[in-house]
Amino acid sequence: MLSVDGVSFRYAGGEEPVLRQLSISVPAGGIFGLLGPNGAGKTTLISILAGQLRAASGRITVDGTPLEELRRREPASLGLVPQEFAFYPMLTCVENLRFFGGVQGLGGARLRERVDSVANFARIVSVMPRRAGELSGGLRRRLNLAIGLLTEPRILLLDEPTVGVDPQSRSFLLDSIRALAGEGRTILYTSHYMEEVEAICDRVAIIDAGRVLREGTLAELLRDDAAVVPVRHDNRSLEQLFMHLTSRSLRD
Amino acid sequence: MRTLLALWTKEWLALSRDVHGLAVLFLMPAAFIVIMSLALSDVFRDGSGRPVDFAVLAADANAAAYLADGIAGEGFRATPAPASEAAARDQVRKGNPALVLIVPAGFGADPSATLKLLADPTLLPIQIAAFLQRVQGATLAVKSSSPPLSLEVVGNPRGGRPSSVQQNVPAWLIFGMFLVVMPISALFIAERRDGTLARLVSQRVPFSMLLLGKVGPLFVINLVQAALMLAAGRTLVPWLGGESLALPARWDLLAAVAASTSLAAIGWGLLVAVASRTIEQATVVGGVGTILAAALGGIMVPRFVMPESMQAWAGLSPMAWALDGFHAVILRQGSAADIALPCLKLLVLAAALLAAALWLHHSRRAG
Numbered sequence: 001m002l003s004v005d006g007v008s009f010r011y012a013g014g015e016e017p018v019l020r021q022l023s024i025s026v027p028a029g030g031i032f033g034l035l036g037p038n039g040a041g042k043t044t045l046i047s048i049l050a051g052q053l054r055a056a057s058g059r060i061t062v063d064g065t066p067l068e069e070l071r072r073r074e075p076a077s078l079g080l081v082p083q084e085f086a087f088y089p090m091l092t093c094v095e096n097l098r099f100f101g102g103v104q105g106l107g108g109a110r111l112r113e114r115v116d117s118v119a120n121f122a123r124i125v126s127v128m129p130r131r132a133g134e135l136s137g138g139l140r141r142r143l144n145l146a147i148g149l150l151t152e153p154r155i156l157l158l159d160e161p162t163v164g165v166d167p168q169s170r171s172f173l174l175d176s177i178r179a180l181a182g183e184g185r186t187i188l189y190t191s192h193y194m195e196e197v198e199a200i201c202d203r204v205a206i207i208d209a210g211r212v213l214r215e216g217t218l219a220e221l222l223r224d225d226a227a228v229v230p231v232r233h234d235n236r237s238l239e240q241l242f243m244h245l246t247s248r249s250l251r252d
Numbered sequence: 253m254r255t256l257l258a259l260w261t262k263e264w265l266a267l268s269r270d271v272h273g274l275a276v277l278f279l280m281p282a283a284f285i286v287i288m289s290l291a292l293s294d295v296f297r298d299g300s301g302r303p304v305d306f307a308v309l310a311a312d313a314n315a316a317a318y319l320a321d322g323i324a325g326e327g328f329r330a331t332p333a334p335a336s337e338a339a340a341r342d343q344v345r346k347g348n349p350a351l352v353l354i355v356p357a358g359f360g361a362d363p364s365a366t367l368k369l370l371a372d373p374t375l376l377p378i379q380i381a382a383f384l385q386r387v388q389g390a391t392l393a394v395k396s397s398s399p400p401l402s403l404e405v406v407g408n409p410r411g412g413r414p415s416s417v418q419q420n421v422p423a424w425l426i427f428g429m430f431l432v433v434m435p436i437s438a439l440f441i442a443e444r445r446d447g448t449l450a451r452l453v454s455q456r457v458p459f460s461m462l463l464l465g466k467v468g469p470l471f472v473i474n475l476v477q478a479a480l481m482l483a484a485g486r487t488l489v490p491w492l493g494g495e496s497l498a499l500p501a502r503w504d505l506l507a508a509v510a511a512s513t514s515l516a517a518i519g520w521g522l523l524v525a526v527a528s529r530t531i532e533q534a535t536v537v538g539g540v541g542t543i544l545a546a547a548l549g550g551i552m553v554p555r556f557v558m559p560e561s562m563q564a565w566a567g568l569s570p571m572a573w574a575l576d577g578f579h580a581v582i583l584r585q586g587s588a589a590d591i592a593l594p595c596l597k598l599l600v601l602a603a604a605l606l607a608a609a610l611w612l613h614h615s616r617r618a619g
Contacts, residue, residue: 012616050454075456084447104455147451157454 002026002049002067002155002186007058008210009044018044020210021058026188026203028063031181033201034190035238037246041210042190043083046159049188050080062155076104079153083160083190085140086147089133093124093143096132101150114150121176122146138169145173149180156180158189162196174200194239204238208246272532280540284547290562291553303329304379304556305348309340310355319355322390328383344370344406345584350556351375351383359399367391367401373583374419376554380405406584417497421485422578423551426571428481429474429510429517430542436466436521437534459613463606467518474514475507500581509577509591512598516570519605526609545569573597 004024010017019041026032036042047053049060051071060067062077070077080086087096097115101107106114119125122142127135132143145161158177162170178200181187191197197204198218205215214221221241267274306328310316320330331349334340340352350372359365367387371380384401391399443449452462485497500506521538528534546552549569558566566572577594580586 047450050450051456052450052453071456078454080451080454082447082450084445086447086451088448089446100451100455103452103457151455 001028001063002188003059003061004045004049005059005061007045007048007055007060009041009048009053009055016210017056018210019048019055022207022210022212023058024205024212024215026186028186029181029184030202031177031187031189031200033197033204034188034207035192035194035197035204035242036190036207040208040246042207043159044210045207046080046082046157046188046190049157050078076151077153078155078157079148079151080157081145081148081159081161083163085132085144087132087143090131092129092131093119093135094128096143097128097147097150100147104151106150114152118146118149121149123172138165138172141165141169141173145176153185155186156188158187160191161189162191162193170196194237194242198238206242206245213245214241270532272530272536275536276540280543283540283544287544287547288553291547291558291566293559293562303327304350304375304383305329305331306351306353306383307331307333307340307349308353308355309333309337310359311357312355312359315355315359319353319387319390323353323383323386326382326386327379328386340370341406344372345586346590347372347374347584351380353387365399367399369401369403371403371405373405374554374556374579376419417485417489417495418583419554421481421497422575422582425478425481425510426513426574426578427542427546427551428477429513429574430520430545430571431539432470432474432514432517433521433524433538433542434535436470436518437525437528437538438531440466440522440525441528441531441534460610463522463609466522467515470518470521471511471514474517475510478510478514500585502581502585502587505581505586505588505591506578508588508595509574509581512577512595512602513574515602516574516598516605519602519609520570523605523609523612526612545571548572550575570598570601573601 002025004022004026006021006023007019008017008021009019018039022041022045024032024034034042034045044053048055049067051068062070067078088099091099094115097118098111101111101114119128122145124139124142124146127139132140135143141161141164145158148156148158161177162173165173174196177187177189181200181202189197189201201218203215203217204221206213206221218238221238304327306320306323307330308316308320308323310319310333316333320333324330328351334343334352337354340354343349344352352370354368354370356362356365356367359367369380369384369387371383380403384403387401440449449462453459482497482499486499487496490496520542524534524538524541528537546569548566549555549571550558550566551571555563555566555572555575573594577591577598580590580594584590
């Protein structure tokens with residue numbers, strides 16, 4: 001279980017905190033959807049979990065062990081797939097995979113085996129000799145995911161991993177993420193696509209302005225809010241609940 | 253017409269909001285005007301820069317004083333004579349005084365007695381020529397005809413006057429090495445923008461390691477740059493009709509100065525990269541900063557033509573330290589002791605810049 005307990009964060013020079021005493025519990029071996037409008041604090045939370053930012057207060061643990069300690073002890077235990085194409089466009093796919101594997105301590109036969117394995121998983125074998133910058137959006141997303149899987153992390157942070165891809169690539173990516181969860185990985189998944197979250201997430205948290213508004217299984221969320229969401233029960237969807245909770249006003 | 257008006261309006265708005273581009277257009281020329289005007293103010297005021305110090309060494313103290321009085325003026329200032337020719341050679345090699353005229357015993361009576369002039373290799377040939385004219389004028393008061401005079405540029409492997417290539421290669425080599433700030437910052441900012449840096453940090457690659465990972469390849473590039481520029485001075489310049497660069501005897505000292513300069517340049521590049529939020533910002537801070545440091549540090553205008561007050565400021569530029577180091581090796585044929593101080597300054601600066609980059613990164617991470 002990945003527990004985030006009372007985490008707060010404010011960017012240097014920022015007027016308002018981005019996260020305010022935020023708490024969520026991500027069960028082991030499932031997909032946890034993190035939903036929120038732009039500026040809700042999703043990427044900031046992912047950045048704190050990934051070690052890029054340091055929370056001002058709060059505690060993050062994995063099965064009772066502080067996350068920092070776990071990452072120190074097992075650096076490969078956590079993988080990040082950022083929403084940006086976080087690789088080097090001037091390098092080929094295979095060079096990118098070898099580089100990211102190498103900086104994480106993989107080498108020799110083990111590195112070759114992992115590169116082959118993730119390339120097969122992400123179905124990018126045929127484009128391995130091509131420069132990453134020349135790939136289509138869907139292939140780039142798949143390479144981005146493949147890099148995050150090199151060390152077989154048991155916790156995977158996926159920050160909007162399907163943005164800007166065609167339906168075929170999205171379907172493939174969602175199937176792949178389901179398969180990863182099926183292998184026992186804990187996956188924290190952020191997205192703006194409600195239907196994706198409905199389709200693959202076991203639990204969901206809706207956050208806004210740095211706070212958790214609702215957290216539970218999809219069924220729990222829809223049931224608990226039946227009284228306040230002004231739509232017929234049989235038509236209720238996560239998107240309606242989301243719009244109701246976060247209000248319909250446009251965000252910056 | 254309406255289309256053109258719309259295009260002009262758009263262009264004006266876009267330009268007016270490109271703060272960094274405008275800063276380059278307006279601030280850089282303004283800074284150049286200030287620095288270059290101050291640096292060259294003495295040259296345009298009385299035809300020479302700061303007075304060049306010289307001494308006259310003669311067996312007869314009265315004759316030495318007489319000649320020194322006659323030579324002084326028009327940009328040359330007399331200083332006390334060294335104790336011996338060996339001491340004179342050692343002092344000139346260090347540039348203080350820049351010129352020593354050695355007068356042989358019996359100079360007044362013997363028509364074949366030859367004067368010897370020891371000259372600092374960093375002096376411009378035109379300054380040496382001007383001094384020789386002053387010497388001729390002063391000696392004609394003692395003798396009826398100009399005495400023979402031999403010139404020894406101390407430390408210069410050619411023995412004669414330092415060539416333009418000998419003076420220019422070190423200066424532009426340093427400038428080229430400091431331009432490494434551009435690729436470092438561009439690549440680093442692209443890594444940050446594309447999330448690759450975030451991904452590496454999430455993989456527990458220490459930030460200090462990421463910075464050190466950049467030092468190695470850029471250090472090699474800087475050294476290749478140095479080798480190519482020396483090779484250009486050695487082969488390309490003479491091929492185009494100029495003089496060939498005379499290489500120093502001590503390659504190890506040359507490598508030490510080049511390595512220290514490279515580390516300082518890379519440190520500067522890393523700090524600019526971490527501090528800048530956009531490539532445009534890095535271009536302004538890094539590019540303009542490098543050019544201004546070059547103008548101040550004696551790369552574009554030799555320091556000895558600057559006014560004394562300006563020279564004190566010039567001494568703050570790391571490029572001036574690097575130039576001192578390269579001059580000690582290439583022009584003065586100096587020893588390890590001669591490059592120790594400039595190298596130490598450059599290495600301390602490199603460490604300080606790297607530490608500042610790390611501190612800045614960690615303070616931003618804490619929010």
